[in-house]
Amino acid sequence: MLGIFFNKTLKISLLFTTLIVASTISTAVNAQETPQIFGDMKIGHKFNPDPFTVRGMSGGSVSGKRIAGRRDTLTGPCQGFFDRKPDHTLELTDKFEYLKLQIQSPEDTTLVIKGPGGSWCNDDFEGKNPGIVGEWLPGTYQIWIGSYNKNKYLPYTLQITEVK
Template sequence: MSKIAFTTEIIVILCITAGFNSVANAQTASPIFGDMTIQHPFSPDPLTVRGMSGGSIPGSKIAGKAETAPTGPCKGFVDETPDHTLKLTSKFDYLKLVVQSPADTTMIVKGPGGTWCNDDFDGKNPGIVGEWLPGTYQIWIGSYQENESLPYTLKITEVK
């Protein structure tokens, strides 16, 4: 083997190894998939972030109750730490958070003024709509089976 071919082979191996290390490091990263800070009005609308639902902790334990009125039941299993943190720097007279997933998911939101849970807002996708105060909101996306991870997109919009 020539010196050039050998050097090229080492570079390829190093690049592949570096790629594997990046993937391994990504899996050990914080379970918060995206922190967002927005004010009224915001752009682009809708704002979307992605994640993987689920965990081992019952949603009712995170919420501290079995149901929140009028938004719904605190079902499913979630991680101990929230999947997303949403900071609102101004009041929103109307804001909608909706999860889009190929499977049945749940949502818990904790923030100024309380805790809200939802299941099946739009088909089998959870969502929460209403007036939102300025402050920081923690968002958990749950799965119905313990430790089941499902891909989802969280859509945040001011459009009714």
């Protein structure tokens, strides 16, 4: 249990260091409010802002196959390494005919989502960034963001949009 706490504390510490360095180097690109970190999300139709963003640090020591309970899904392979607990929980209050969830990271990351109807994995949805797009049922989804190397932690931004 102490290891899980330490890993999450280390990831948060690394993320804050990365964010501080990035904010001192770069200027603001847009006026959108600062994304939350490792947050739980609850959204319904016509959520605002769109895209909704949240930041975190990928990685851990548990294989994607173990998290998802399978090697592959229809949306892609279950590769990489993750924390035991999800990085985010997403509650959808409505059914979405179209919803896109995508990760942006400076390095190659992976994705596992568990929710109503099963589990989904992805790698390289757009370039080296994972994502999943399609119809989503209402309910609670657990989201893990992983790295290819065990215990390698990478900063990321998760974006959710209902705009095609």
